[in-house]
Amino acid sequence: MIQITRKEQFATPTILAEKGSVLVEKMKAEYAAGVMQFEIDRTVYADANVKATLVKIQNYKCCYCEAKIGHIDDGDVEHFRPKKAYKQSEDDELHRPGYYWLSYDWDNLLLACTKCNGRNKENLFPIMETSVRASSHLMNVGDELPVFIHPVLENPELFITFDNNVPKPIDGNYRGRMTIKYLGLDRPLLNEDRGEKLDDLKLLFTMFALIPNTPPELKARAFKNLKKQFDTKTIETAEYAGMFRAFFKKYPISV
Numbered sequence: 001m002i003q004i005t006r007k008e009q010f011a012t013p014t015i016l017a018e019k020g021s022v023l024v025e026k027m028k029a030e031y032a033a034g035v036m037q038f039e040i041d042r043t044v045y046a047d048a049n050v051k052a053t054l055v056k057i058q059n060y061k062c063c064y065c066e067a068k069i070g071h072i073d074d075g076d077v078e079h080f081r082p083k084k085a086y087k088q089s090e091d092d093e094l095h096r097p098g099y100y101w102l103s104y105d106w107d108n109l110l111l112a113c114t115k116c117n118g119r120n121k122e123n124l125f126p127i128m129e130t131s132v133r134a135s136s137h138l139m140n141v142g143d144e145l146p147v148f149i150h151p152v153l154e155n156p157e158l159f160i161t162f163d164n165n166v167p168k169p170i171d172g173n174y175r176g177r178m179t180i181k182y183l184g185l186d187r188p189l190l191n192e193d194r195g196e197k198l199d200d201l202k203l204l205f206t207m208f209a210l211i212p213n214t215p216p217e218l219k220a221r222a223f224k225n226l227k228k229q230f231d232t233k234t235i236e237t238a239e240y241a242g243m244f245r246a247f248f249k250k251y252p253i254s255v
């Protein structure tokens with residue numbers, strides 16, 4: 001998980017700004033009339049243009065696990081704050097309504113792979129200090145500190161690092177630990193896929209270090225190759241960049 005940059009060219013998609021805003025105003029009026037469950041229009045928040053924009057912003061990667069989303073149909077538009085109901089903990093009851101007024105909010109929408117989206121999190125959305133929970137649009141979500149790390153608004157690398165291919169919370173921090181657990185960032189298949197990709201890189205390191213009396217020109221070529229791996233695997237667009245960044249931090253390349 002790394003921080004996602006939303007560049008200026010990717011403004012709020014028109015359908016959210018226009019149709020989405022109208023629908024939110026309607027829900028606000030319904031809330032005032034006592035309604036607690038709302039119709040939320042998937043064709044608006046998961047509109048093809050919204051999804052395509054998210055795909056581009058996120059460099060064809062899941063916002064959480066950083067796996068490449070191969071085809072536009074593979075990912076799901078995910079609400080960071082759940083739109084219909086929330087739970088503070090696994091044992092908690094479902095509280096309705098959820099963050100209905102953020103159903104079409106650009107900052108609340110992310111693209112997740114189907115695995116992360118169909119994850120253990122569901123409606124679980126714990127916050128650090130429950131007394132400031134925004135239970136309606138009349139309250140301010142800015143007062144809340146969500147337990148889960150938001151990959152656009154925060155830098156996940158301050159909370160989560162990797163022990164080889166396995167994500168770990170830095171110094172055991174709570175938010176990192178909970179994010180890993182409930183988003184399933186250490187699920188076996190994901191660890192396996194990351195592990196295979198890291199092994200290829202480790203092999204290069206091993207070859208570089210272990211062959212005795214390597215002629216300088218070969219060493220120079222090996223270094224050049226490692227530098228290329230660093231350049232291509234740690235950039236924002238690279239799959240599992242968070243893991244590769246943590247690896248190169250631990251094993252910096254130097255001649």
Ligand SMILES: [Zn+2]
Nearest residue numbers: 062065113116
């Ligand atoms: Zn994912």
